[in-house]
Amino acid sequence: MLQTTNRPDSPVSIIGAGIAGAWQALLFAQAGHAVTLHERSDADMTASTSHWAGGMLAPYCEAEVAEPLISRLGLRSLDIWRRELPDTPFNGSLVVAHPRERNDFERFARMTEGHRRLDAAALAGLEPSLEGRFRDALFFPTEGHVEPRRVLPKLHARIKAAGGTIKFGSDVSASDLDGLVIDCRGLTAREEQPGLRGVKGEMILIESSEVQLSRPVRLIHPRWPLYVIPREDNMFMLGATSIEAEDTGVSVRSALELLGAAYAVHPAFGEARIVEFGSGLRPAYPDNLPRIGVRGGKISVNGLYRHGFLIAPALAELTLNFVERGQIDNEVMQCA
Ligand SMILES: Cc1cc2nc3c(=O)[nH]c(=O)nc-3n(C[C@H](O)[C@H](O)[C@H](O)COP(=O)(O)OP(=O)(O)OC[C@H]3O[C@@H](n4cnc5c(N)ncnc54)[C@H](O)[C@@H]3O)c2cc1C
Numbered sequence: 001m002l003q004t005t006n007r008p009d010s011p012v013s014i015i016g017a018g019i020a021g022a023w024q025a026l027l028f029a030q031a032g033h034a035v036t037l038h039e040r041s042d043a044d045m046t047a048s049t050s051h052w053a054g055g056m057l058a059p060y061c062e063a064e065v066a067e068p069l070i071s072r073l074g075l076r077s078l079d080i081w082r083r084e085l086p087d088t089p090f091n092g093s094l095v096v097a098h099p100r101e102r103n104d105f106e107r108f109a110r111m112t113e114g115h116r117r118l119d120a121a122a123l124a125g126l127e128p129s130l131e132g133r134f135r136d137a138l139f140f141p142t143e144g145h146v147e148p149r150r151v152l153p154k155l156h157a158r159i160k161a162a163g164g165t166i167k168f169g170s171d172v173s174a175s176d177l178d179g180l181v182i183d184c185r186g187l188t189a190r191e192e193q194p195g196l197r198g199v200k201g202e203m204i205l206i207e208s209s210e211v212q213l214s215r216p217v218r219l220i221h222p223r224w225p226l227y228v229i230p231r232e233d234n235m236f237m238l239g240a241t242s243i244e245a246e247d248t249g250v251s252v253r254s255a256l257e258l259l260g261a262a263y264a265v266h267p268a269f270g271e272a273r274i275v276e277f278g279s280g281l282r283p284a285y286p287d288n289l290p291r292i293g294v295r296g297g298k299i300s301v302n303g304l305y306r307h308g309f310l311i312a313p314a315l316a317e318l319t320l321n322f323v324e325r326g327q328i329d330n331e332v333m334q335c336a
Contacts, residue, residue, distance in 0.1 A: 011179035013038060015172055018050040019148070019308045020301050021184030022155040023316040026084065028182075029164035031320055037164060040171035043153065049186055050148055052203055052280030054229050054239045055309050056216050057081060057144040058093055060114035062307060065225070069289060069331050073311040078144065080313035085154065089215070090144035094118075094127065096134040097220035098264060104220045108138065115140045129211045129266060145216050146309060147231055174298050182319065183300040187283040193293075193302055198281030200247070201240040201306070202254045206262065208272035209234045219261050226261035228269075235275065238262050242282075242306065250277040282306050292319055292329075295336040299323075 012028050014021045017039035025037040041047040059074025081088050095115075097105035109115070115138040124131035126139065156166055174181040183189055190196040213230040229237045238258040255277065262269040285291060285303040290311060293300040299322075301315055321327040328335065 010034065011036070012182065013172075013177040013179060014182045014184060015174065016048075016184035016186060016188075017045065017152070017156065017166060017168075018048040018184065018186055019053070019152070019312045020186065020304055020315065021182070022152060022159065023312040024182050024184060024301060024319060025159045025164050025166075026155055026162060027313075027316040027320050028323075029159050029162035031324065035159065035164035037156075037159060037166045038170040038172045039166065039168050042168050043156070045149075045152055049280040049282060050152060050308060052201065052278050053148045053309055054203070054216070054227065054237055055146040055148045055151065056093065056227070056229065057088070057090075057146065057310050058140065058216070059310060060112050060140045060143060061093060061095065061218060061225075062310065063113070064108055064111045066307065067289060070307050070311065073290070073314040073332075074307065076317070077311055077313040078142070080317065081144065081146075084158065084313070085146075085151070088144050088146055088151075090142060091215050092139055092141040093143040093145070093216040093218065094123070095138040095140070095218045095220065096123075096130070096265070099135075101220040101222070104222065105138075108220060112138075112140075114142060127213055127215070127217070129213060130217070133266060145229060148309065150232070179297070180323065181298045183298060184302070186302065186304075187281050189283075189300060189302055193285075193300065195286045196302060197244075197284055197286075198246040199284050199305065200243040200245045200279055201282055202243070202250045202258065202277070202279040203237055203239040204250075204255065204258045204274065205231075205276040205278075206236050206238060206269065206272040207234050207275050208236065208269055210268035210271060211236070211266045217265055219265055221257075221261060224257070226258065228262055228265050236262065236269070236272070240306075246281055248279050248281065250279055282308075290315060290332060292322070292333045293336070294322070294333065
């Protein structure tokens with residue numbers, strides 16, 4: 001058991017202001033702890049994996065490939081997102097396929113819950129830009145999405161409003177800090193986290209005023225779940241590859257596949273302007289599941305893999321429940 005339990009005013013230092021650390025800082029600050037969030041980069045957060053993410057809050061769609069644990073944490077997180085940031089769009093997500101991927105589309109439908117089928121007319125009713133594009137679609141009405149580059153600053157502002165302190169340009173290690181330390185350094189923590197690896201995800205940002213979408217659209221693809229996510233100002237994020245590599249380049253092949261997916265969703269994307277190519281390294285343990293590790297006065301929260309935005313609120317709640325009440329979630333927590 002941590003020495004710091006039961007003392008809400010005791011110092012809590014959180015290292016890393018990506019999506020994992022931001023949610024830890026918010027829930028601990030709201031619970032009355034004296035929180036300091038340390039981030040070695042600046043407020044733009046371009047060095048974090050979180051900066052490159054799609055921001056889909058899609059526990060049902062992810063169940064196609066992820067373990068039930070991700071759905072459990074994801075569903076709990078949706079409630080916390082709704083409670084803490086009520087303006088988060090929860091207007092669902094769509095899955096579509098071209099005829100040659102029909103079998104994979106049906107498999108996706110069988111592997112997932114929480115959806116209903118739309119025929120072409122209903123799809124056009126929901127997303128007029130997609131009129132005549134697809135025979136049918138799967139609609140997951142309760143899923144949400146956030147724009148990572150807008151929601152991280154919002155969370156940081158909420159942390160300050162709750163009494164927490166954020167120090168950007170603060171490159172610290174746990175041994176420099178007093179009190180409880182929560183290590184949310186993502187892939188940087190690999191020297192202390194056996195097996196942690198980076199899984200590259202490439203993305204492209206495009207701008208088009210020809211297509212309007214209100215929610216993420218996933219296109220069934222034989223290799224990767226490809227998607228188009230609407231952003232503000234006529235922007236769309238195209239994502240994401242999943243490659244066992246730790247360089248941060250974007251290959252021609254990946255770019256062709258991502259742009260091809262957008263073109264397949266709507267040919268008007270062919271005229272879109274390319275704004276940015278980029279990639280991030282998803283921190284993942286060998287089983288691709290998240291872990292809250294407890295050792296002495298230090299807790300590590302890592303391995304959020306492709307689900308950081310989806311599960312970070314629930315992980316923060318579990319950490320808080322452990323620190324305040326000693327509750328242990330055996331599926332996620334490892335106590336040394
Ligand atoms: C292309 C792509 C698309 C994705 N799409 C989605 C999606 O749609 N939905 C979803 O849920 N997830 C998605 N993800 C996954 C998600 O981005 C990750 O799970 C998440 O960003 C991991 O967050 P993190 O806070 O653990 O790490 P990071 O975001 O990397 O944050 C760690 C922070 O720690 C800081 N740091 C490191 N060392 C120190 C130190 N010594 N002192 C101070 N600060 C330090 C770093 O600067 C960094 O800012 C996607 C990822 C990629 C790459």
